[in-house]
Amino acid sequence: MSNQKYRKTGITIAVVGDVHEQWEAADEEALKHLGVDLVLLVGDFGNESVPIVRAIAALDLPKAVALGNHDAWYTATPWGRNHCPYDRASEDWVNEQLDLLGETHVGYGKLDFPDLGLTVVGTRPFSWGGPEWKYADFYRDRYRVNNFAESTAQIMQAVEAAQFDTLIFLGHNGPSGLGDRPEDPCGRDWKPLGGDFGDPDFGRAIGQSRALGKTIPLVTFGHMHHTLRHTKQQLRKSLHVCEDRTVYLNAARVPRIVQTDTHKLRNFSLVELHQGVVRRAALVWVDEHFHIVSEEVLYCDPAEAVVQLA
Numbered sequence: 509m510s511n512q513k514y515r516k517t518g519i520t521i522a523v524v525g526d527v528h529e530q531w532e533a534a535d536e537e538a539l540k541h542l543g544v545d546l547v548l549l550v551g552d553f554g555n556e557s558v559p560i561v562r563a564i565a566a567l568d569l570p571k572a573v574a575l576g577n578h579d580a581w582y583t584a585t586p587w588g589r590n591h592c593p594y595d596r597a598s599e600d601w602v603n604e605q606l607d608l609l610g611e612t613h614v615g616y617g618k619l620d621f622p623d624l625g626l627t628v629v630g631t632r633p634f635s636w637g638g639p640e641w642k643y644a645d646f647y648r649d650r651y652r653v654n655n656f657a658e659s660t661a662q663i664m665q666a667v668e669a670a671q672f673d674t675l676i677f678l679g680h681n682g683p684s685g686l687g688d689r690p691e692d693p694c695g696r697d698w699k700p701l702g703g704d705f706g707d708p709d710f711g712r713a714i715g716q717s718r719a720l721g722k723t724i725p726l727v728t729f730g731h732m733h734h735t736l737r738h739t740k741q742q743l744r745k746s747l748h749v750c751e752d753r754t755v756y757l758n759a760a761r762v763p764r765i766v767q768t769d770t771h772k773l774r775n776f777s778l779v780e781l782h783q784g785v786v787r788r789a790a791l792v793w794v795d796e797h798f799h800i801v802s803e804e805v806l807y808c809d810p811a812e813a814v815v816q817l818a
Contacts, residue, residue: 518782551576
């Protein structure tokens with residue numbers, strides 16, 4: 509389609525869905541060719557994959573990172589600890605990832621971007637999703653958080669410390685409140701089928717942030733893959749828009765790198781933000797020459813569409 513920088517009407521944000529060991533040097537090159545202003549990564553880089561996180565940390569673009577459940581695979585759960593491939597008495601791969609990422613990891617924190625006039629707020633890191641408080645010892649020992657209410661309060665500390673009133677929320681799993689059908693952005697697609705598997709603390713933090721007068725153009729996350737477990741007849745709904753024009757984007761298009769007969773393709777979700785409003789969102793696939801070979805438009809702001817028609 510094009511080898512030019514992605515068309516810009518304001519700020520262009522690239523959201524990188526669940527990586528699952530699929531990150532290459534070409535990803536950074538592709539992002540630079542796309543001309544993005546900010547990169548948001550939703551986590552699940554691998555099963556505590558320190559080498560992949562080291563490469564992400566070296567990404568030479570403005571970025572913010574959330575860590576997912578796979579990024580604490582051998583640490584957060586009893587099963588994981590029993591199958592841990594390293595000596596937990598002498599190594600801690602979760603801490604290694606956090607140390608590598610530094611301030612760019614926004615879990616229970618925030619990162620201000622003065623050049624863009626916005627703050628990225630991170631939600632609960634390492635989330636498995638769902639309405640039950642899981643892995644209590646992990647969150648107690650690592651973050652001194654014991655329940656959803658305390659988790660919401662932790663997120664709100666970051667909101668209140670934000671330099672800007674325009675906030676982008678970044679999490680691994682999405683918030684509750686986006687529907688309970690299996691195909692909804694955070695819908696449960698395994699037995700028992702159906703139910704809202706979003707994070708309640710995340711959802712409450714969004715509501716409380718709005719009550720403080722914050723503008724929230726974008727909430728983005730991953731975790732719930734686009735292919736559904738219970739059917740191959742449809743895909744998961746990747747985008748939801750609220751009445752206040754907040755765009756909720758599930759960027760977990762997995763696998764994010766595919767090899768065809770002729771090309772290696774990698775996907776990014778691109779979001780155009782203009783004056784605090786999402787104007788457009790699309791999933792693009794980029795080839796080894798950094799050409800956009802396909803584009804799936806996920807959202808176009810109705811006001812923008814009217815302007816284009818005029």
